[in-house]
Amino acid sequence: MTGRVPEAMRAAYIDCVGPADGILYGELPVPPVGPTDVLVRVDAVAVNPVDTFVRSGAYATPLPFPFVVGRDLVGAVAMAGPGAPGFSPGQRVWCNSLGHAGRQGACAQYATVAAERLYAAPPDIAGEHLVAAAHPAASAWLALFRHGRLRPGETVYIGGGAGNVGGAAVALAARAGARVVATARAEDAPWVRGLGAAEVLDHRSPDLVGQARRAAPDGYDVHLDTSGRGALADAVDLLAHGGRLVAMVGLGRAATELPVGRLYTRDASIVGFAISNATTADLAAAAEGVVRLLGQTPWRPRVAGRLPLSMTAEAHRRLEAGEVRGRLVLTVAAGNGR
Template identity: 80%
Template sequence: MYVGGGAGNVGGAAVTLASRAGARVVATARPEDAAEVRHLGAAEVLDYRSPDLGEQLRRAAPGGYHVHLDTSGRGLLADAVDLLAPGGRLVAMTGLGRGAAELPLGRLYTRDASIVGFALSNAATADLAEAAEGAVGALGDTPWRPRIADRLPLSRTAEAHRRMDAGGVRGRLVLTVGAADGR
């Protein structure tokens, strides 16, 4: 299995769950995060900025990837299709702001591969609650923990949005309600 963005919250959870299920996981991350991603269960961690990343990914899984999950939003669908194993699945869940995506249909169907979309915003509240309970149960006894970048009082919501829009926030910004917020 390939996980792009293995050091992020979603990517780290995917690495952990997949490795716990017995999958051999190859992930991408920054070099300074590689040890942590290996600790979560990745067999190999590659630098996503490497100019020969495609070749490294091919060497890491010569038969291709049965599941390709890019949580980083940096990957290209066309490149992902070329990395799939016969019968592999490409999970599209990021990159909406990148414009039209090219999808090499011929290379996809001649591999008997498939593409599956996933958008959390399509889930009903009850489904989200059930999924959260399942995820907490599945991840509770693992080394994975969400990365919290900062905690801010609710009154600083505008600042949180500005920081997210500017980029560079590594982890989640948690908004809190309490004495610091004047309540």
């Protein structure tokens, strides 16, 4: 144990699902630590769109109340259970799968994490980058390689290539030897090209679909839209023979008709993916991908700003109001945590 672990901690939590102003900031007991768990003293937490879906109830998942919000953390081991080998007090660690499926979240001074969900933080990667990358980059890795089954030499379409998931996907796919065609606003095109995109199309162009077709006349082996703006019929039409469309955005979007003929006559497929369903083995494989991405490519998550943990409700409000371009990072102070 590093220092004394107090009995109570400051935390951002809810008593029921609902709007952002239902997030309370106050004292809760430090959570118990089971034999295969690690108690982490939290340094920083990233705020992701999915945190707002869980808090509001838009994404239904079992939540124990009072429920501490937040999915990703970076921090230091305070105490490790006897069945959590490989973790020692003071060690820097990170996690990206708290705060859903019955697990308490990360927005607190301390969080209990099952050892199989906790990863060592490399000393040469800034904690802020790691925590801001944790969710979007792991999602990009799983979408491309587990669900999209992307292989070297294939062509991949990445919509929203300057976003947090999209940028990570561009860098990961290019590093894996795929040809990447991405979309972004014009001013972001140089950055997205720098991540390895062969072509960057302006997502504001009225002829975006035509440009995407000309950029890959034989079609796309993998289609990954992170903006939620593209039309399903166009995306299916752009697929190559055997192409895979990975659907990962658009919660609550209205139903659209599937152009089924164009899908099946090409042996193409649509696969849905939510990282919330990932196994611990897949999450661990993705975590290695995240660390390689940060260590070996120019991609870094866009950090939109930093707020103290006490302003978690404000962070959710700003994110839902569309005021955030990048990730807000919540910093967690020791002591009273204000």
